[in-house]
Amino acid sequence: MKQITILKDNPKENFQQITNFIRSFLSDPSRAIMKTKSGKEFPLMRDVIFGVADATDPIFNKYKEVAHPKIWTPIEACQKKAAEEGWDSELSIKSVLVYILLHSREVIKSNLEDKAIPSEGWVLAKYKHELIFEELGEELSKILKAQGYFTCSPIHVKGYQIKKFKQSWNPTTKRIYASQFSVRHAAFAAGLGTFSLNEGFITDAGGIAHRIGVIVTELELPVTQRIHTNHQENCLWYRSEGKKCGDCVSKCPVNALKTEKYGHDKDICAGYVFGEMAPYSREHYGIPQYGCGKCQVGLPCTYKVPVTEDE
Numbered sequence: 001m002k003q004i005t006i007l008k009d010n011p012k013e014n015f016q017q018i019t020n021f022i023r024s025f026l027s028d029p030s031r032a033i034m035k036t037k038s039g040k041e042f043p044l045m046r047d048v049i050f051g052v053a054d055a056t057d058p059i060f061n062k063y064k065e066v067a068h069p070k071i072w073t074p075i076e077a078c079q080k081k082a083a084e085e086g087w088d089s090e091l092s093i094k095s096v097l098v099y100i101l102l103h104s105r106e107v108i109k110s111n112l113e114d115k116a117i118p119s120e121g122w123v124l125a126k127y128k129h130e131l132i133f134e135e136l137g138e139e140l141s142k143i144l145k146a147q148g149y150f151t152c153s154p155i156h157v158k159g160y161q162i163k164k165f166k167q168s169w170n171p172t173t174k175r176i177y178a179s180q181f182s183v184r185h186a187a188f189a190a191g192l193g194t195f196s197l198n199e200g201f202i203t204d205a206g207g208i209a210h211r212i213g214v215i216v217t218e219l220e221l222p223v224t225q226r227i228h229t230n231h232q233e234n235c236l237w238y239r240s241e242g243k244k245c246g247d248c249v250s251k252c253p254v255n256a257l258k259t260e261k262y263g264h265d266k267d268i269c270a271g272y273v274f275g276e277m278a279p280y281s282r283e284h285y286g287i288p289q290y291g292c293g294k295c296q297v298g299l300p301c302t303y304k305v306p307v308t309e310d311e
């Protein structure tokens, strides 16, 4: 595997080294290839894309208003992790590195086979991604900390969990399902795409079917410019002011989506995904993971930012 030797005052070169390291980590066949119970082999992903946000960007505080007040900024996540580990130097967190693993075509196609039940390939991909985020988070933290730069993976900080949080922006409900750190919000801050009608994240480089990893570090990395003026710009429904698309809505097997504001009913979605599909995956695939993803496959935004004929 590639090694990382941090160079002083050279954010560009350090970014290159870290992204090369991640690519090399992901290319190991034990991670790049997945094997289903029946012995069928799939590539896990078709590419990885990278973006960097400035950890001090005010947008991260803004998320406390527009997501929920208990969401951690990347700096807060690192402070918690540093306290957990007894790191005694003062922290100066600089960068939020976001890496997005685009699902392979095989994984996506497998989830088109049934309209309601997630495929074994889809659930296995999610399971493998979680392992990658954990291993890569640990590995990069170890390497960068050894060279003097505190680093953490926010979703592996103690106390992180998906649960119901109080919020004030959505008048249809008092509490929403969320977590203390949102990788999609980090990806928006890092200029990699925008949100969508179904509350997914449509990347500029490869559409909506993917998984997002985040590393926060004291190391300075070159910040990616955010080009989107609107946080839902990549979604055709919002861009056409509700005139075109909305295709994801009819894909939901439990009617958790509607073509209206606040149209993603997270209670219904979570009830299906956690309550029904997690036990299903354990029983039928032997995989301790939940999944669904029907609102991410077979759509104009599955692989790319959709455009209309007149655009």
Ligand code: SF4
Pocket (backbone or CB within 6 Å): 196, 197, 198, 234, 235, 236, 237, 238, 245, 246, 247, 248, 249, 299, 300, 301, 306
């Ligand atoms: S299917 Fe259409 S409306 Fe739904 S997220 Fe994709 S672009 Fe937006």
Ligand code: SF4
Pocket (backbone or CB within 6 Å): 198, 251, 252, 253, 254, 255, 256, 257, 268, 269, 270, 272, 273, 292, 293, 294, 295, 296
């Ligand atoms: S993940 Fe599944 S249940 Fe949730 S909104 Fe999408 S299609 Fe519906």
